[in-house]
Amino acid sequence: MTSRRALSEQDYLILVSISPQPLHGYAITQQIKQLTADVMALSPGTLYKALDRMLAKGWIEISGEEIVNSRLRRNYRLTGAGRAVLDTEVARRSRMEKEVRRRLRGPALGEAT
Numbered sequence: 001m002t003s004r005r006a007l008s009e010q011d012y013l014i015l016v017s018i019s020p021q022p023l024h025g026y027a028i029t030q031q032i033k034q035l036t037a038d039v040m041a042l043s044p045g046t047l048y049k050a051l052d053r054m055l056a057k058g059w060i061e062i063s064g065e066e067i068v069n070s071r072l073r074r075n076y077r078l079t080g081a082g083r084a085v086l087d088t089e090v091a092r093r094s095r096m097e098k099e100v101r102r103r104l105r106g107p108a109l110g111e112a113t
Helices: 009-018 025-035 044-057 080-105
Strands: 060-068 071-078
Touching (some): 009 080
16 A cells, blocks of 8 residues: 555545535535534635646546536546545544544553553
């Protein structure tokens, strides 16, 4: 397995948002707000810069385009490579959370500290 840097929070949330189905930019921002209980909101500039970067890496692709209110709306979906990146990140975060929880519980009775 090749070593890879952890995903940024915004990249992680974007990939999670489009994992079940393709979404357009505004819908992605709404999903992120919902996933984070309104703690995180991405500006359009931040979102589209991240989407362009992920398109270039092959993690996502445009699944369709339509004109809505005289504006182009693109829908984005995960590619196989994007799913692999997301699955790796979910596993990494799960391992990290498990370790954090273990440390927060402290040593078991009778264990040396």
